[in-house]
Amino acid sequence: MASEKSETLPVRISRVLAERIISGQLEPGARLRQDHVAAEFGASHVPVREAFQRLEAQGLAVSEPRRGVRVAAFDLREVREVAEMRAALEVLALRHAGPHLTRAILDEAEEATRAGDNSPDVRAWEEANRRFHRLIVTPCAMPRLLAAIDDLHAASARFLFSSWRSDWEARTDHDHRAILAALRAGQVDEAAAILARHVQWIGSKPVRTAAGGTRDVFAIQG
Amino acid sequence: MASEKSETLPVRISRVLAERIISGQLEPGARLRQDHVAAEFGASHVPVREAFQRLEAQGLAVSEPRRGVRVAAFDLREVREVAEMRAALEVLALRHAGPHLTRAILDEAEEATRAGDNSPDVRAWEEANRRFHRLIVTPCAMPRLLAAIDDLHAASARFLFSSWRSDWEARTDHDHRAILAALRAGQVDEAAAILARHVQWIGSKPVRTAAGGTRDVFAIQG
DNA sequence: CGGGAAGAAATTATCGATAATTCATGGCCA
DNA sequence: TGGCCATGAATTATCGATAATTTCTTCCCG
Incomplete structure (x- = not known):
C-alpha cells in the first residue's frame, strides 16, 4: 500500500x-x-x-x-475514423485557440517541432508531436474538447507504435512549420486547413503486406 | 435482486x-x-x-x-462548447453517411421531424429531435464517432430541459426540412452546412432573466 | 460575539469472501 | 470415430465489512 x-x-x-x-x-x-x-x-x-x-x-x-x-482491436477503418475525428476537433480547437496564442506558446511549439525532428526513436517523436498539437490547441480553454482530443491522440499513438516497431528514421516535419508560420502571420484559417490535411494523412496506406514481408510505406503524421 | x-x-x-x-x-x-x-x-x-x-x-x-x-455543473460556456463539438462531429458524420442514405431513412427522418412539430411537451420534442439527428448520421458506420455524438446529445438535452421547464410551444422545424430537402437532392455539402448552423444556434442567448421574471427568448435547435 | 480547533458522525475507498456464470476438458453415446 | 452433454476449473460480479479521510457540529478562547 x-x-x-x-x-x-x-x-x-x-x-x-x-x-x-x-x-x-x-x-x-x-x-x-x-x-x-x-x-x-x-x-x-x-x-x-x-x-x-x-x-x-x-x-x-x-x-x-x-x-x-x-x-480493443483496431483496424484501418477505426484508424481513419480517429484521424477524421481528430481533424474535425483539432481544427475547431485551433480556431478558438487562435486569438489566445502568444509568442511564447508558438516558440514552445517550434521547440517541440525541433525536438520531434531530432528524435532518436518513435516514442520520443510521438511525445514531441503530441506536445506540439497540445500546445497550439490548449488555449481554446474548452476542457471537454481537449479531453476528447487527448483520447483520440492516445488511439493515434497506439496505431503509430503498432506499425513502426523498429527501424525509425526521423524527418523534418514541414506541416508543423507551415502551421506555425501561418499562426505567426495571424492566418488561423490557413493554419487550420493545413492542420486538417496534416492529421487526416494518418493511415492513408495499408498497414502490413504479407506476413513478415516488406512493410509498405505508411504515412503517419501527427 | x-x-x-x-x-x-x-x-x-x-x-x-x-x-x-x-x-x-x-x-x-x-x-x-x-x-x-x-x-x-x-x-x-x-x-x-x-x-x-x-x-x-x-x-x-x-x-x-x-x-x-x-x-456536473454547466454554464453557457460549456453549452456553447458542446454545441460546437456537435456541429463539427455531426457534420463529419453526415458527410460520411451521405452516400449510404436511403429513401427509407430519409422518410423516417421526415416522420421524426413531423413528430417533433406536433410534440405536446419538451420531452417528446427532444426525443423526436434526437431521433432525427441520429437517423441521418447513423449510416456513417463509425461507432466511436456516433458514441461521442450521443454523449453530446445528452449534454444538449440536459441544457434544453433546464431552461424550458414549463410553457412549451411547438413550432415547425424549418432547418430539419431544409436538411432533408438537400439530402434528397444529393447535396450533402449543403445539408452539412445547414446542419452546422442549425446545431450551433444552441445557447445563443442568456438563459434566464431575473428570478421568476419573463424568460428571454432562447434559441434552442437540435 | 466571532473565529478556530478538536471531536464525532458520515462517507468514501479498499479489501476478503461468496455466488453466479462462462470456458474447457473429458466421457459417453450414436 | 465424430459429435454432444455433463462435470469441473477458472473468472467475473456482487456483497458485507474494515480502514481512512472528509465534513459537520460543538465547544472554547480571544
Missing part, C-alpha cells in the same frame, strides 16, 4: 495499462484478467475494475458483460 | 441516473451518495461506483478524489 503523491489507485492502474496498450506491449485482443492485474499492483480487484472502465471510456479496451475485458 | 433481461446492473443504474440528471430532476452540484443510491436500487456500492464512473465519462458527473461525486 505504498501510496504515491495523490494519484488515486484506479487512475494509476489505468494509466500504466494505457501505456502498455498504446506501446503495443499488450496486444489487441489480449485478455485483461482482473485478478492478475490486481496481484501485480498489490491491490484488490475493485480498483482494477474501475481502471478497466476508464480504459473502456478511452476506447482502449472493450468489456463484454460476463466475459471480461480485452484490449 | 430482481434482475431484468440482460442489462448489467451498473449500466441500469447509470442509465436511470443519467435520465434524472438530464431531465433536471437532479440539479447541478447535487451530491450523489453511493450508499443512498445503492440502497435505492437494492444493490451494493460497487456497481454504484461503476455507474458513477460511467456518468463521469459521459460528462454528466464530476468526481473529486476523496470527496465523492457530484452532478
Whole structure:
C-alpha cells in the first residue's frame, strides 16, 4: 500500500495499462484478467475494475458483460475514423485557440517541432508531436474538447507504435512549420486547413503486406 | 435482486441516473451518495461506483478524489462548447453517411421531424429531435464517432430541459426540412452546412432573466 | 460575539469472501 | 470415430465489512 503523491489507485492502474496498450506491449485482443492485474499492483480487484472502465471510456479496451475485458482491436477503418475525428476537433480547437496564442506558446511549439525532428526513436517523436498539437490547441480553454482530443491522440499513438516497431528514421516535419508560420502571420484559417490535411494523412496506406514481408510505406503524421 | 433481461446492473443504474440528471430532476452540484443510491436500487456500492464512473465519462458527473461525486455543473460556456463539438462531429458524420442514405431513412427522418412539430411537451420534442439527428448520421458506420455524438446529445438535452421547464410551444422545424430537402437532392455539402448552423444556434442567448421574471427568448435547435 | 480547533458522525475507498456464470476438458453415446 | 452433454476449473460480479479521510457540529478562547 505504498501510496504515491495523490494519484488515486484506479487512475494509476489505468494509466500504466494505457501505456502498455498504446506501446503495443499488450496486444489487441489480449485478455485483461482482473485478478492478475490486481496481484501485480498489490491491490484488490475493485480498483482494477474501475481502471478497466476508464480504459473502456478511452476506447482502449472493450468489456463484454460476463466475459471480461480485452484490449480493443483496431483496424484501418477505426484508424481513419480517429484521424477524421481528430481533424474535425483539432481544427475547431485551433480556431478558438487562435486569438489566445502568444509568442511564447508558438516558440514552445517550434521547440517541440525541433525536438520531434531530432528524435532518436518513435516514442520520443510521438511525445514531441503530441506536445506540439497540445500546445497550439490548449488555449481554446474548452476542457471537454481537449479531453476528447487527448483520447483520440492516445488511439493515434497506439496505431503509430503498432506499425513502426523498429527501424525509425526521423524527418523534418514541414506541416508543423507551415502551421506555425501561418499562426505567426495571424492566418488561423490557413493554419487550420493545413492542420486538417496534416492529421487526416494518418493511415492513408495499408498497414502490413504479407506476413513478415516488406512493410509498405505508411504515412503517419501527427 | 430482481434482475431484468440482460442489462448489467451498473449500466441500469447509470442509465436511470443519467435520465434524472438530464431531465433536471437532479440539479447541478447535487451530491450523489453511493450508499443512498445503492440502497435505492437494492444493490451494493460497487456497481454504484461503476455507474458513477460511467456518468463521469459521459460528462454528466464530476468526481473529486476523496470527496465523492457530484452532478456536473454547466454554464453557457460549456453549452456553447458542446454545441460546437456537435456541429463539427455531426457534420463529419453526415458527410460520411451521405452516400449510404436511403429513401427509407430519409422518410423516417421526415416522420421524426413531423413528430417533433406536433410534440405536446419538451420531452417528446427532444426525443423526436434526437431521433432525427441520429437517423441521418447513423449510416456513417463509425461507432466511436456516433458514441461521442450521443454523449453530446445528452449534454444538449440536459441544457434544453433546464431552461424550458414549463410553457412549451411547438413550432415547425424549418432547418430539419431544409436538411432533408438537400439530402434528397444529393447535396450533402449543403445539408452539412445547414446542419452546422442549425446545431450551433444552441445557447445563443442568456438563459434566464431575473428570478421568476419573463424568460428571454432562447434559441434552442437540435 | 466571532473565529478556530478538536471531536464525532458520515462517507468514501479498499479489501476478503461468496455466488453466479462462462470456458474447457473429458466421457459417453450414436 | 465424430459429435454432444455433463462435470469441473477458472473468472467475473456482487456483497458485507474494515480502514481512512472528509465534513459537520460543538465547544472554547480571544
